[in-house]
Amino acid sequence: MSEKSGADILVEALVDLGVEVVFGYPGGAVLPIYDALFQQNRDPGRGRPIRHILVRHEQAATHAAEGYARSTGKPGVVLVTSGPGATNAVTGITDALMDSIPMVVITGQVPTALIGTDAFQEADTIGITRHCTKHNYLVKDPAKLGDVIHEAFHIATSGRPGPVVIDIPKDVQVATARYAKPGPIQHKTYRPALKADRAAVEAAVEMLAAAERPVLYTGGGVINAGPGASQLLRELARVTGAPVTSTLMGLGALPASSPQWLGMLGMHGTYEANMAMNRADLIVSVGARFDDRVTGRLDAFSPGSRKIHIDIDRSSVNKNVRVDLAVIGDAGHVLEDMLKLWKGRQTPKPDLSEWWRRIDGWRAAKCLDFADSATEIMPQRAIRALYEATKHRAPIVSTEVGQHQMWAAQHFGFEAPNKWLTSGGLGTMGYGLPAAIGAQLGNPGALCIDIAGEASIQMNIQELATATQYRLPVKVFILNNEYMGMVRQWQELTYSSRYAESYSDALPDFVKLAEAYGWKGIRIETPGELDDGIAAMLAHDGPVLVDCMVAKLANCFPMIPSGAAHTEMILQANEVSGTMDDEARALV
């Protein structure tokens, strides 16, 4: 077997791993890898080509890889240079860690002899990314490169998924070694368990069968466990008759049209979901992590319930909320085992009619209703119009971060998993456009829409060019209220409407900006133009940016103020005092 350069080994390993798309940006320390990619894609003798997508900023490469991964279930792959290339990628790497997205990031590094000398474009990538990756590697020997790449994909995609960084010095890309595709990976220390302890699963089924007021509380772990896990969740909901709520990351696991769907829970969740959590006698958490956005004030969180926590990551258990039963395993496997046991016991469907009567009472509050207007477009109205016009096409929806994100989560119905791409844990503005680009590449025929705000979209606006270059018919739908709306809302609620720096001043003309990038631009200014504007967006087969002017001072309700309990939801604007004590102000 002949020796190959490190760069060729990398490319061959990526081909062996089935990588089809790489999101990247070239630079000095990755030139050998770019040359190997170039030759791979020109020489049919070298096997399957790898498509390289040239982004306009490395942060966007990571978000595009996240969007690709979340919408396809395959790992996202990123290739960036040393120094600023790597540091620009850090936000997206951290985002992928927080939201458990499988991602492999290959970073160039200065030659090994120059490491530590403050060389040109040198950064301590391994040191910087140590705590925002699931694992990272500095490869100093080309003979080890092949095994490291295969191991990195194994770690990124198995167990609780996450980002893995491989830092490759330039001389290691040039030096030669042998490469052989390794067999199945048996890692010395990393052995995530998929199957849960049988006794724990049995106990969970017993508790569920005995519950009078159960709630299934699901999260991103169900999506990560694959489409099969969502099917199993639907089946468990059917046989138990239990109501289902979900975190932001878990939307779509249960169809929004299901009569058992309570809507999202937490800070901007529905009244019925949060009241059901508060009054439940059993909470079954599946692939969710009791995040602070979900629990509200911890000592008032679901005080009367026993709690089961199904999670592949043991460290998620008892982190924020003490639970009565931990079931450690993959959400899909655990749901499958629970269903088998449930059906084997021939448990009759529990009579939850009294529980559902109470839930229907909370539903009657119609917490997502809003005061519509004949003169200005209410943002909720815009989201609902977009949903009605597109739902038959099962669109993939990404978002930026802020009010528009929460309105999308509340008013857009998701019927299937892998259709909802949003930055939940890190809350990264600028996520949505590159994520939509990544999703479009992974799903060429799908309708991919980024629901954006006028502030967030400017954080990665340069990616309009990426969509143009690759002829991706991505749609961007901006809810333009001329404010960093969520910041302004918190200032209204907590700081007596002192709007410090939250006005989006000096906004560009988004329609002209879109046109400058080769996109179609549409402006919607009145309620009467809404449906036609959306229709025009959908009718155009290229990328379209819609600048939808919405009510400037609308607030996102319902809302649990920080430091408050689920039962202390604000449903309407007139319940807002405008001030908060220091304890509440100190919370995020």
Add this chain to the structure above:
Amino acid sequence: MHIREEQRERHTLAVLVDNEPGILARVAGLFTARGYNIESLTVTDVSEDESVSRITIVTSASPHVLEQIISQLERLVPVHRVTDLTALGAHVERELALVKVAGKGDHRIEALRLADVYRARVVDATTSSFVFEVTGGSEKIDKFVELMREVGLIEVARTGIVAISRGREAA
């Protein structure tokens, strides 16, 4: 508003890790990143082929945080095993210190007498100084160092705690 702190307990953890570059930074960094406390940390390779290192960490945390520390450590890819020796019960903890003392006359005689009481050995001597080597539990060493202050302490080097479970089984 004032910031509240939780009650803490002191625990000694033995962490077996793959001996790869950066592992110490990974473990120590986990503690700083998540706001956990390290009272002492020692590390060295312990396997025949130098492939596995043992890190002994003394931390103080509430029971709730301690559970998190252990599961967060176990989540690190190169970690083989984490054992809470304090929770396990019977175990031995030892620390070694080198203590330099300078002085003449009565102070010098008193230093030697105290060293004898604490079973400290003299590992270096000049006409005006000693270096003592003393091993034992941390409290014993604290006490010895405190006494040496009165008779001319110059400097102290301590290893931090190493610990192992009692009995024939590996922890």
